Amino acid sequence: MAPDNAGDRLAQTGVTASATVPGTNQPEAARRPTVTIQPTSGWSAINLRELWTYRDLLMILAGRDVKLRYKQTGLGVTWVILQPLIAAAIFTIMFGRFAKLPSDGHPYIVFVFSGVLIWNYFAQVLQRAGNSLITDARLITKVYFPRLAIPLASTFSALIDLIVALGVLAVIMAIYGIMPTWRIAALPLFVLLAAVTATGVSLWLSALNVKYRDFVHAMPFMLQVWMFASPVAYATTIVPEKWRLLYSLNPAVAFIEGMRWSILGTSSIRPGMVALTVVVSLFVFVMGAFFFRRVERGFADTV
Amino acid sequence: MSQTAIRVEQISKSYRIAKALMRQPYRTLQEEVIGLPRKIWERARGTVEPMETFWALEDVSFEVNEGEVVGIIGRNGAGKSTLLKILSRITEPTRGRAEIYGRVGALLEVGTGFHAELTGRENIFLSGAILGMRKSEIARQFDAIVDFAEVDQFIDTPIKRYSSGMYMRLAFAVSAHLEPEILLVDEVLAVGDAAFQKKCLGKMEDVAEQGRTVFFVSHNTQAVRQLCTRGILLERGRVVADGPTDSVLSVYNQRVREMRIDADTGVNNPQNRRGSGAVRFTSVQVEEPGGEERYTFSMGDTVRFRLSFIAHRDLRGLAVFVGIRSGVSRELLTSVRHVVTESGVPAGTVGTVLVDLPSLNLRPGEYPLYLHVSESIESPTNYDVLDDLTPPLVMAAGTRRLTDNFDPSRPMGAYSIPSQLVVEALDSPGAARQSNPLALTSR
Numbered sequence: 001m002a003p004d005n006a007g008d009r010l011a012q013t014g015v016t017a018s019a020t021v022p023g024t025n026q027p028e029a030a031r032r033p034t035v036t037i038q039p040t041s042g043w044s045a046i047n048l049r050e051l052w053t054y055r056d057l058l059m060i061l062a063g064r065d066v067k068l069r070y071k072q073t074g075l076g077v078t079w080v081i082l083q084p085l086i087a088a089a090i091f092t093i094m095f096g097r098f099a100k101l102p103s104d105g106h107p108y109i110v111f112v113f114s115g116v117l118i119w120n121y122f123a124q125v126l127q128r129a130g131n132s133l134i135t136d137a138r139l140i141t142k143v144y145f146p147r148l149a150i151p152l153a154s155t156f157s158a159l160i161d162l163i164v165a166l167g168v169l170a171v172i173m174a175i176y177g178i179m180p181t182w183r184i185a186a187l188p189l190f191v192l193l194a195a196v197t198a199t200g201v202s203l204w205l206s207a208l209n210v211k212y213r214d215f216v217h218a219m220p221f222m223l224q225v226w227m228f229a230s231p232v233a234y235a236t237t238i239v240p241e242k243w244r245l246l247y248s249l250n251p252a253v254a255f256i257e258g259m260r261w262s263i264l265g266t267s268s269i270r271p272g273m274v275a276l277t278v279v280v281s282l283f284v285f286v287m288g289a290f291f292f293r294r295v296e297r298g299f300a301d302t303v
Numbered sequence: 304m305s306q307t308a309i310r311v312e313q314i315s316k317s318y319r320i321a322k323a324l325m326r327q328p329y330r331t332l333q334e335e336v337i338g339l340p341r342k343i344w345e346r347a348r349g350t351v352e353p354m355e356t357f358w359a360l361e362d363v364s365f366e367v368n369e370g371e372v373v374g375i376i377g378r379n380g381a382g383k384s385t386l387l388k389i390l391s392r393i394t395e396p397t398r399g400r401a402e403i404y405g406r407v408g409a410l411l412e413v414g415t416g417f418h419a420e421l422t423g424r425e426n427i428f429l430s431g432a433i434l435g436m437r438k439s440e441i442a443r444q445f446d447a448i449v450d451f452a453e454v455d456q457f458i459d460t461p462i463k464r465y466s467s468g469m470y471m472r473l474a475f476a477v478s479a480h481l482e483p484e485i486l487l488v489d490e491v492l493a494v495g496d497a498a499f500q501k502k503c504l505g506k507m508e509d510v511a512e513q514g515r516t517v518f519f520v521s522h523n524t525q526a527v528r529q530l531c532t533r534g535i536l537l538e539r540g541r542v543v544a545d546g547p548t549d550s551v552l553s554v555y556n557q558r559v560r561e562m563r564i565d566a567d568t569g570v571n572n573p574q575n576r577r578g579s580g581a582v583r584f585t586s587v588q589v590e591e592p593g594g595e596e597r598y599t600f601s602m603g604d605t606v607r608f609r610l611s612f613i614a615h616r617d618l619r620g621l622a623v624f625v626g627i628r629s630g631v632s633r634e635l636l637t638s639v640r641h642v643v644t645e646s647g648v649p650a651g652t653v654g655t656v657l658v659d660l661p662s663l664n665l666r667p668g669e670y671p672l673y674l675h676v677s678e679s680i681e682s683p684t685n686y687d688v689l690d691d692l693t694p695p696l697v698m699a700a701g702t703r704r705l706t707d708n709f710d711p712s713r714p715m716g717a718y719s720i721p722s723q724l725v726v727e728a729l730d731s732p733g734a735a736r737q738s739n740p741l742a743l744t745s746r
Contacts, residue, residue, distance in 0.1 A: 036402050039395050143433055297394070
C-alpha cells in the first residue's frame with residue numbers, strides 16, 4: 001500500500017503532526033511487518049517456522065500434561081508401569097492361555113507386552129489430544145499461539161509413559177533371558193512412525209471434537225475396535241495371506257509389528273506391508289495437518 | 304520520527320447467528336445426522352433456517368505509531384474486544400488486513416494458562432510461555448517476577464492454596480514482565496480490588512513511558528484519560544472518532560448522554576431502578592448556578608443538581624443526597640444528606656430541589672452519579688436510587704491558577720482538597736536576601 005495514504009489518514013485524525021510531513025513514512029515502506037493479519041482462505045500448510053519459535057511452549061505444555069497426570073494420585077508414577085502390565089497380564093491369560101493365539105514362538109507375555117506398550121502410547125496420544133482443545137478452551141480464546149501446540153504436546157507427553165514402559169519390558173526380557181539383537185537400533189524409527197501416525201489421527205480428532213462434541217464419547221469404542229483390528233494381542237500370522245495387504249492399510253500394523261521385529265527379532269510382517277502403512281500414516285498426517293489448519297481459524301469462535 | 308506500529312486496513316468481522324434460536328456454536332454429530340433429512344427437506348423447500356450475519360466490526364481502519372498509547376473506547380458490544388482479539392490473532396478477520404510491526408504481548412485476562420494444581424514456579428513458566436516468552440527469558444526474569452508478586456515463600460506451593468490476592472499478584476507479575484514492543488490490554492483492570500487496579504495502571508504507565516506502544520481497551524474513561532494520548536471511539540463496529548483522548552472522550556460522553564436520555568433507560572424508565580418507588584426522580588439536570596444545563600465543568604466550579612421528583616404515596620418526609628463515584632475505584636464521594644421536608648408529603652406531590660456542590664475540586668475525569676431520595680435522614684428506606692443511570696459528570700482541567708500546576712493525567716486521586724500556602728521562610732544561601740519571598744512563587 002502507498003505510504004502517502006497512511007499519512008493522509010493520520011492527518012484527518014489529527015494525531016501526529018510529524019506523520020503528515022510527506023516522505024517521512026518513506027523508510028518504513030521498506031520495513032516488513034512482523035505479522036500480517038488477514039483472512040486465510042482455502043487450504044494452507046502448517047507454518048513450521050512459527051511452530052519452531054514456539055518450541056518452548058510446546059515442551060512446557062507437554063511437561064504440564066505429565067505433571068498434572070499424576071498429581072494427587074495415590075500411586076503416582078506407578079500407574080505408568082501398572083497400566084501396560086495389567087493389560088498385558090489380562091491378554092496373556094485371555095488370549096495366551098485360553099484362546100492360545102499364536103505369538104510367533106515367543107513367550108506370550110513378552111510378545112504381548114511389546115505390542116501393548118506401543119499401542120498404549122498410540123491410544124494415549126489420541127485420548128489426550130482428542131479432548132485437548134476443549135480442555136484448553138480458555139487459552140484458545142485468550143491468547144494466540146500456534147494451536148497445533150496443544151494436540152502436539154500430547155505426542156510428547158505420552159512419550160514419558162512409553163519410555164518407562166520400555167524399561168519394564170527390558171526387565172521382563174531379562175527375566176525370560178531374551179537378548180535384543182542389532183535390530184533394536186531400529187526401535188526409535190518405529191516409535192517415530194507411531195508418533196507420526198498418532199499425531200496425524202489426533203489432529204483430525206481434536207479439530208473435529210471442537211465442532212462435534214460427541215467425538216469424546218465415540219473415542220473409547222473407536223480405540224477398542226482399532227486395537228482388536230491391530231496385532232496387539234495376536235500375531236499378524238493369523239490373518240490369512242490374501243487379506244494381509246488390506247490388513248496393513250491399518251497404520252497401527254506397521255509400528256506394532258515393527259516394534260516386535262526390532263525387539264524380538266522375528267516378525268511375520270513383510271517390508272512391502274511396512275512401506276504401505278508408512279504411506280497411509282504419512283497421508284493421514286499430512287491431510288490432518290491441512291484439515292487442522294483449515295478449521296483452526298474458527299476455534300476461538302466455536303470452542 | 305516515529306514509525307508505524309500497527310496498521311489496520313478495513314478490518315471487518317462477522318458472526319453468523321441463527322435467527323430462530325441462539326444455538327451453541329458447536330453441535331453434536333448426533334444432531335447433525337438426525338437433522339440431516341430435515342435439512343435436505345428444508346433446503347429443497349427453500350425454508351432453510353435463517354442465519355443472521357452480525358457485523359461485530361465494519362471497515363475499521365487506523366494507524367498507530369510506535370510509542371503511542373491508544374485507548375479504544377465504546378459501549379458494550381461496540382466491537383472493542385473483537386478488535387483486540389483480531390489484533391492479538393486469536394480470531395481472524397472476515398475481511399481486511401492488519402500489519403503489526405514488532406513483538407506483540409496481549410493481556411486479555413490475568414493469569415492466562417494458570418493451572419490450580421501446579422506450583423507458583425511451574426505456573427510462571429507455563430503462563431510466560433503461553434504469553435509468548437522463551438524459556439530462557441522467563442528464567443532470567445524469574446526472580447523479578449517472584450519479587451514483584453511477593454510470593455517467594457509459596458513459590459513451590461500449588462496455587463490452589465494461594466489466597467486470591469496472591470493469585471492475582473502472581474498472575475499480573477508474569478504479564479508485567481512480558482517485554483513486548485506492542486502491548487494489547489483488555490479490561491484486565493476490571494478485576495481485582497482498587498489497590499490492584501492501581502498497580503496495573505501504574506505498570507501500564509511505565510510501559511508507556513518506556514516508549515512502547517500500548518493499545519488499551521476499556522470502559523473506564525477515567526483510566527483511558529489517565530493513560531492514553533489518543534482515543535479511538537467505536538460504535539456498532541465502526542470508528543466514529545479518532546484523535547486526542549480529550550476530544551474523543553467528549554464525543555463519547557455526548558453519545559452516551561444522547562443514548563441515555565433517548566432510550567428508555569435511566570430517568571425516564573422507573574422499571575429497572577432500585578428503591579421502593581414511593582418517590583421517583585422525574586428529571587435530573589446538572590447545571591451551573593444561574594446558567595444552563597451542562598455536563599462538563601472545570602475544577603473549582605460550583606456544580607448544581609436540579610432534581611425533580613414525584614411522590615406516588617403519602618410520605619412522612621423527604622431527604623436527598625447526591626453521590627459521585629470515582630471513575631477508577633468506584634468509591635463514592637457524597638454530599639451531606641439534605642432534609643427536604645419533615646412534614647407529611649401527600650401522594651401526587653411534585654417538587655424540584657437544587658443541590659449545590661460549591662467550588663467542586665474534583666480532578667479531571669468522568670464521574671458517574673448516584674442520586675438518592677429517602678424518607679428521612681434516619682430512615683434507611685430508599686424511595687428511589689439513580690445509580691449510574693444519568694450521564695456522568697465530566698470535570699475538565701480548569702483554567703484557574705489553582706490547577707495550573709497539575710497535569711490532569713497524573714493519578715492523584717479524585718479530589719483536590721482546598722488548601723492554602725503560606726511561605727514562612729525562603730532563604731537562599733549566599734544570594735542577596737529577597738525582599739519579598741512570595742515573589743518567587745508567583746509566575
